[in-house]
Amino acid sequence: MSLRDRTNAAIGAETLPLLTFLCVVFLVFSLVTPLFLTGANFGSMAFQMPVLGLLTLAMLGPILSGGLNLAIIYQANISGLALAWVLIEFGGSEAGIGAFLLGSALAVLTGAASGALMGAVVAYFGAHPILVSLAMMIFLRGLGEFLTRGSDISGFPDYMNVLGHGSFVSIPVPMIIFILAAILWHIMLKRSRHGFSVYMIGSNIEAAEYSGLHTKRTLVTIYAISGMICAIAGIVMAARFNSVRVGHGEALLLVTVLACFLGGIDPFGGFGSVFPVAIALIILQALSSGLNLIGANQHLSTAVWGLFLIAVMVLRWVGMRWRNKQLGGT
Amino acid sequence: MPNVFQKHSVEMRLSLVLLLIVVGLSIKTDTFMTLGNITSLLNNNAVNLIWAVGLLVVLVAGGIDISFAVAASVVQYLSAQVFVGLGGGNWVVGFIVAAGFGVGLGLINALLIHGFQVISIVITIATFNAFFGLLMFFTKGRNIYNLPDWWTDRIFIFERQATDGTWSELNLSVAVMIACVLATWALIRLTTLGRQLYAFGDNPEGARRAGVNIWQMQIVAFCWCGMMAGIGGLMQVNIAQEVVPNALYGRELDVLAAVVLGGARLGGGRGTVVGCILGVMFVAITQNGLNLLGISPFAFQMIIGATILFAISSSNLKFGRSGKARLKESAT
Numbered sequence: 001m002s003l004r005d006r007t008n009a010a011i012g013a014e015t016l017p018l019l020t021f022l023c024v025v026f027l028v029f030s031l032v033t034p035l036f037l038t039g040a041n042f043g044s045m046a047f048q049m050p051v052l053g054l055l056t057l058a059m060l061g062p063i064l065s066g067g068l069n070l071a072i073i074y075q076a077n078i079s080g081l082a083l084a085w086v087l088i089e090f091g092g093s094e095a096g097i098g099a100f101l102l103g104s105a106l107a108v109l110t111g112a113a114s115g116a117l118m119g120a121v122v123a124y125f126g127a128h129p130i131l132v133s134l135a136m137m138i139f140l141r142g143l144g145e146f147l148t149r150g151s152d153i154s155g156f157p158d159y160m161n162v163l164g165h166g167s168f169v170s171i172p173v174p175m176i177i178f179i180l181a182a183i184l185w186h187i188m189l190k191r192s193r194h195g196f197s198v199y200m201i202g203s204n205i206e207a208a209e210y211s212g213l214h215t216k217r218t219l220v221t222i223y224a225i226s227g228m229i230c231a232i233a234g235i236v237m238a239a240r241f242n243s244v245r246v247g248h249g250e251a252l253l254l255v256t257v258l259a260c261f262l263g264g265i266d267p268f269g270g271f272g273s274v275f276p277v278a279i280a281l282i283i284l285q286a287l288s289s290g291l292n293l294i295g296a297n298q299h300l301s302t303a304v305w306g307l308f309l310i311a312v313m314v315l316r317w318v319g320m321r322w323r324n325k326q327l328g329g330t
Numbered sequence: 331m332p333n334v335f336q337k338h339s340v341e342m343r344l345s346l347v348l349l350l351i352v353v354g355l356s357i358k359t360d361t362f363m364t365l366g367n368i369t370s371l372l373n374n375n376a377v378n379l380i381w382a383v384g385l386l387v388v389l390v391a392g393g394i395d396i397s398f399a400v401a402a403s404v405v406q407y408l409s410a411q412v413f414v415g416l417g418g419g420n421w422v423v424g425f426i427v428a429a430g431f432g433v434g435l436g437l438i439n440a441l442l443i444h445g446f447q448v449i450s451i452v453i454t455i456a457t458f459n460a461f462f463g464l465l466m467f468f469t470k471g472r473n474i475y476n477l478p479d480w481w482t483d484r485i486f487i488f489e490r491q492a493t494d495g496t497w498s499e500l501n502l503s504v505a506v507m508i509a510c511v512l513a514t515w516a517l518i519r520l521t522t523l524g525r526q527l528y529a530f531g532d533n534p535e536g537a538r539r540a541g542v543n544i545w546q547m548q549i550v551a552f553c554w555c556g557m558m559a560g561i562g563g564l565m566q567v568n569i570a571q572e573v574v575p576n577a578l579y580g581r582e583l584d585v586l587a588a589v590v591l592g593g594a595r596l597g598g599g600r601g602t603v604v605g606c607i608l609g610v611m612f613v614a615i616t617q618n619g620l621n622l623l624g625i626s627p628f629a630f631q632m633i634i635g636a637t638i639l640f641a642i643s644s645s646n647l648k649f650g651r652s653g654k655a656r657l658k659e660s661a662t
Contacts, residue, residue: 070583127642128596130394134587135642139635146628250580254396254455267449299471303463309456310442317446 014264014276017319021312022283029290036290043172047165049285050174051240052252052259054233056281057185057274058226059256064189065222066202066269067122067129072230073253074140075114079107079231080244081144084153092155100160108231114140115227119220144246154243164239174236181229186274188225198222202269251302258309259284283308340593341605347641348612351619359622365490366498367618375614376503377566379607381585382592383514384558386606389589390518391551392531392598393450397439397458398555399582402563404461405431406573407469409564413478420480428564429557435461436556440548450552458582465575474573481564482571503565510558515603523550531598588613591638613638 029036055072062069086103087095114136121132166173189195197218200208209215238244261267262284263277287308288301355362381398388395408431413419419427435457442453489499518524523546530537530547538544567573592609594601616637620630 121639121643125643128590130596131587131590131642132639134583134590135635135638137583137635138587138631139639142629142631142633142635146626146632149628254458257451257455258459261452261455267452297467299463299466301463303460303467306456306459306461306463310453310460313442313448313452313456314446317448 014272015279017315018263018276018279018283022279022286025283025286025290029286029293033290033293035293041289041293045282045285045289046172046175047240048289049281050172050178051233051237051249052255052284053178053278053281054181054229054236055249055252056256056259056277057181058229058233059260060185060265060272060274060277061189061198061222061226062129062133063257063260063265063267064198064202064269064272065219066205067222068133068257069115069118069223069226070130070133070253071114071118071136071140072226072233072256073249074137074144074246075111075227075230076234076237077144077244077246077248078114078140078234079111079227080234080238080248081147081153081246082110082231083107083235083238084156084244087156088153093157095157097159100157104231104235107235108228111227111229111231111234112224113227115230116220116224118227119223122223123216123219141246148244148246150246152243152245156238156242160239161242162239163236164242174240177232177236181232182274182278189274194218194221199270202266202271204270255284255302255305258305262309262312341602341608344592344605344608344612344641348608348615351612351615355615355619355622359619361622362619364498365492366496367622369488369498369500371611371614371618372504372507373499373501373569375610376501376507377562377569378581378585378588378614379507379610380503380510380558380562380565381581382589382606382610383511383603384555384562385585385589386594386601386603387514387518387527387554388450388551389594389596390531390598390601391527391547392534393443393548393551394454394586394596395439395450395552395555396454396582396586397435397461398559399578399580399585400458400462400465401432401435401556402559402566403573403575403578404435404465405560405563406567407465407474407575409560410474410477410573413481418478418480424481424564425561428560430560432556432558432560432563433553434556435559436553437549439556440552443552444545444548462576462579469575471575473575475571477567477571477573481567484568501569503569506561506565510561511603511607514554514558517554518603527551528599531600533599584613585610587638591641612641 026036035041055076058072058075059069083100083103083106086106087099090096090099118129118132118136121127122129163173168176189198197208197213197215200211200213201215201218201222205215234244237248241248259280260272260277263272263280265272265277284305287304288298291301291304292298352362361367381402385395385398405428409424409427412427413424416423439450439453439457442448442457443450485502486499487502487505489497491497518527526537526542527547527550529540530542530544534544537547563578566578570577588609589601589606590596590609591612592601592605592607594605594609613634616634617630620633621627625633
């Protein structure tokens with residue numbers, strides 16, 4: 001095994017091309033605006049990225065298993081509501097750290113339960129994950145609107161500010177949470193029995209079943225874990241916006257799918273890893289922040305994200321053709 | 331007859347459930363089975379159904395289109411510009427322009443999918459972002475109210491005054507919806523192209539070896555969906571009386587849920603126009619019924635979501651995750 005093969009196996013074959021893209025994006029923006037390569041810009045990037053990053057990790061497991069979870073935003077919102085409810089019960093801004101921990105536990109439980117339910121329907125009824133998660137999305141959105149009547153819930157204790165806006169050794173706290181989660185995800189997918197099952201199910205669920213993997217239980221676990229990380233994202237969102245509203249982060253839903261595909265995750269499942277997805281996230285954030293610095297609005301970044309994904313797909317196609325030609329030539 | 335049951339089990343079951351709901355609502359409320367309620371149900375869901383049959387063709391061909399709803403918004407804007415340029419226009423010009431732009435946007439999807447061998451969900455999520463982002467960027471999120479009169483004038487194809495003085499009427503969008511539904515039915519049921527779409531959706535490689543032109547299939551599917559998106563967009567303006575750039579954002583997933591609920595298989599090769607109608611009407615009638623029963627509007631979405639989730643779980647839909655399962659299914 002050559003060094004290249006070994007690095008590819010460890011961090012994913014998409015990593016090096018994506019790192020090149022990242023360098024190009026950084027280079028272009030630093031030439032265009034002097035504001036790009038500044039601590040302030042990197043600071044704001046590091047505060048903005050984690051919510052999208054955590055939600056993308058929630059999307060990652062289901063896609064790797066050959067499915068999709070379209071309910072992630074509302075799972076995050078509903079989990080945030082669970083936390084908010086506990087905090088309000090314990091006196092709102094007066095609530096102690098114990099109430100926060102209890103609320104967070106309830107939030108994670110809520111996320112896990114909604115995820116497990118989806119996983120169970122996918123696994124035991126053989127229904128398509130897109131349909132199941134769509135139905136769950138509509139249900140949770142409705143539940144949230146029913147509970148909140150479409151309004152904001154705010155008035156959280158001050159210490160939650162640290163979670164959303166604080167820094168630890170000059171790294172933003174949300175970023176630390178994302179980095180820890182990403183490392184955990186990498187270990188889970190590459191080193192654990194569960195991760196192995198995820199890849200096998202994504203490659204060929206029937207072969208996995210006949211090989212003695214408990215595919216149904218694994219599917220339930222995949223969606224439950226996806227729900228748990230949604231809850232973490234929901235908690236970070238509550239801290240960042242200092243409020244919970246059903247529909248916060250709606251626009252991020254399809255961006256998380258975009259980030260996964262950009263990071264080289266196979267849309268049919270079975271192939272891909274965390275590291276290139278993390279780089280894809282940094283690229284998306286850099287594009288958005290850079291465009292923002294030169295005075296373009298968020299909508300232009302949305303368009304650029306879409307066009308960028310198309311460009312990457314075209315380049316991958318060109319690369320594939322080129323490699324095939326090389327193989328054919330020798 | 332048992333064959334019909336087996337072949338269209340999802341449609342059969344859904345129509346039974348729908349029938350139960352309709353009977354239940356007719357007994358429980360005296361407002362459901364009125365001409366006024368039925369016509370407003372049709373008026374309110376015409377555009378959704380136009381989009382649904384467009385999406386159906388893509389699903390049958392084994393693809394998925396996330397971009398059609400924002401594509402409809404793009405068509406609305408481009409059409410509005412063209413009508414200003416033409417100094418007015420009329421319905422004939424309107425249909426040609428809107429359908430033309432829709433086909434053009436569908437063609438972009440088809441070209442990218444086929445040309446670079448990328449699965450449709452990746453491309454349509456990319457074009458979804460690109461279309462929406464560019465639309466919001468160029469319009470700066472501003473609405474257009476200043477539209478040609480012919481576009482916003484209400485045209486009724488049917489009207490009747492009840493004895494108590496209330497009017498019930500069907501507007502133009504219902505006629506267009508019927509035309510679109512019939513055209514789609516004819517396309518996928520009566521033409522060779524339609525049979526090829528099913529074959530291609532069920533097994534692309536098999537269809538290719540049997541001599542089906544893959545390139546043509548992608549173009550037909552995505553351009554048809556784009557055309558329906560455009561026509562739906564045109565009719566939506568007729569109803570809403572204004573063009574709002576982000577009004578249709580998010581509608582794609584609701585339509586998708588309804589179409590798949592109606593038995594179209596994600597993965598291709600299966601789906602009917604009747605199922606499509608049932609899926610859209612199921613969601614619409616559930617919502618309408620909740621409204622008539624006096625349940626809080628805040629609870630509607632929650633109950634609809636739960637109903638769909640329940641419908642999936644109880645109907646034991648087998649979408650067939652692999653080619654093998656599909657082969658087994660087609661053999662029976």
